[in-house]
Amino acid sequence: MTDIIVIGAGVAGMTAALNALRNGKTVLILEQETLGGQISFSPRVENFPTITQITGMELADRLYEQVTALGAEVELEKVERIEQQGNVFNVISEDDKSFTARSVIIATGVKSRRFTIPGEEELEGKGISYCALCDGAFYKGQEVALIGDGNTALQYAILLSSYCPKVYVCTLFDKFFGDKALVKVLETKENIEVVHNISAIRFEGESELTGVTFKRQDNSEFTLNVKACFVAIGQVPKNEAFKNIVDLDNEGYIISNETCATRTLGVFAAGDCRTKDVRQLTTAASDGAVAGYAASQYIDQNF
Ligand SMILES: Cc1cc2nc3c(=O)[nH]c(=O)nc-3n(C[C@H](O)[C@H](O)[C@H](O)COP(=O)(O)OP(=O)(O)OC[C@H]3O[C@@H](n4cnc5c(N)ncnc54)[C@H](O)[C@@H]3O)c2cc1C
Known part of the structure; x- marks a missing residue:
């Protein structure tokens, strides 16, 4: 049993892990594809506070090193669904593996809509x-x-x-x-x-x-x-798999409050995947910090 499972190793997910680890919790991050998420595809980032210029890949690598050094476990798994069982959650992957946690943070980001045309x-x-x-x-x-x-x-x-x-x-x-x-x-x-x-x-x-x-x-x-x-032909959130456990707005973003809490006690949403106005690195990191802290508090108060 892990304290917190984070779904998505983007900036939001990894920052959530960072905060939860620093609050003494055990954390398992499940990532389907790219450690670092969207930002890994950016050749140049110039708006992250204190860093004048960095590649997205380097920023992601640094964050990954930081969270794994603190003890985060990371597994490459695509999460297919979350099932609630009493006061714990079973997170089930595409390969039918089941991971159990006291709290879950969904940080699945978005994908910009693509044309899928040559080039x-x-x-x-x-x-x-x-x-x-x-x-x-x-x-x-x-x-x-x-x-x-x-x-x-x-x-x-x-x-x-x-x-x-x-x-x-x-x-x-x-x-x-x-x-x-x-x-x-x-x-x-x-x-x-x-x-x-x-x-x-x-x-x-x-x-x-x-x-x-x-x-x-x-x-x-x-x-x-x-x-x-x-x-700029739209963005596509990737939250369909979780609508049994969280509410989605009409565009498919997860509805959560100021503390990143969703309608299910113990389930939080952070980063681009949730309803918000500005989707950027700093707001992803901010959500991650809030969700990591809120999930830790939830565990302290309920277990
Ligand atoms: C090309 C590009 C350049 C950008 N440049 C900048 C910039 O310079 N400055 C800036 O502020 N912002 C920039 N952004 C935006 C910024 O990258 C995002 O706002 C931020 O990274 C969002 O972080 P996130 O963790 O919420 O989501 P993401 O980075 O999307 O991470 C979500 C992660 O969840 C994983 N995931 C999704 N579904 C599942 C599942 N079912 N199971 C397991 N894992 C799953 C995904 O694979 C992904 O790794 C850029 C975006 C792009 C695409």
Whole structure:
């Protein structure tokens, strides 16, 4: 029996583990894929307090070293479900392994929605970015493309237009689906060129992005020659497996309170996987700290 099982070894999950370990609890982290989570795919992080610049991989490695040195156990397992049995939880993996804990912290993050078109997987982080807030400044002074039609896309376009000489905003339909106020701001930006009714069909380039090829409604194709393309076509939380135990909002994010507690006593949610406004490293770490502490307190009070 472990005190706390953390599902997901991203920044939120590992920070939760860090705090729980420092509160004297035993912790098992179950990770399906990438130790470090999303940030491992970022070539350059410049907004983490006290670190001027670091690669996402190095940041993840440092955190991993920190939590394992404190005694966290880590297993590569994809969690399929959580079952409550009295006042403990059985966490069951894809391989049908069962792990028991007094408390569970879900920190499964999100995945940016992908197109799944040629070149996308190969060029992610090499010109294709899903976070203009994080990566936009790297393309200061360059022409860039942005694909998307919602609030995130509008905000990214406005941000990019403040330091890029030209921003092509590419949408599938003939309008935006974000706030009207944002659309109005976007329309005032002379260096934004909106191209409606096109769909991306291919990212060009070998080791770096060199362009994006689109199809018009009449099936003709054209390529925008840009070194950066920001994709903001939505994010996908990965919480379906847990809806027997936590409430999800209408987008699939876990509903939790200020202490990261969910509707089930003893189950907490931290990081990008939960309902919140800002999904970044610092807020993931903040949630992790809160959830790790709250889970530790829950155990102290109930066992
Ligand atoms: C390319 C890129 C660049 C970015 N750059 C920045 C930046 O510069 N600055 C910044 O502040 N933010 C940046 N972000 C955002 C930042 O990475 C995230 O907000 C943050 O890492 C979220 O951490 P998390 O732990 O909540 O989730 P994640 O990092 O998504 O971690 C969740 C982990 O849970 C695992 N998992 C999911 N489901 C299961 C399951 N069923 N069983 C087991 N494991 C599971 C996943 O494999 C993953 O490892 C960037 C994001 C990307 C994609």
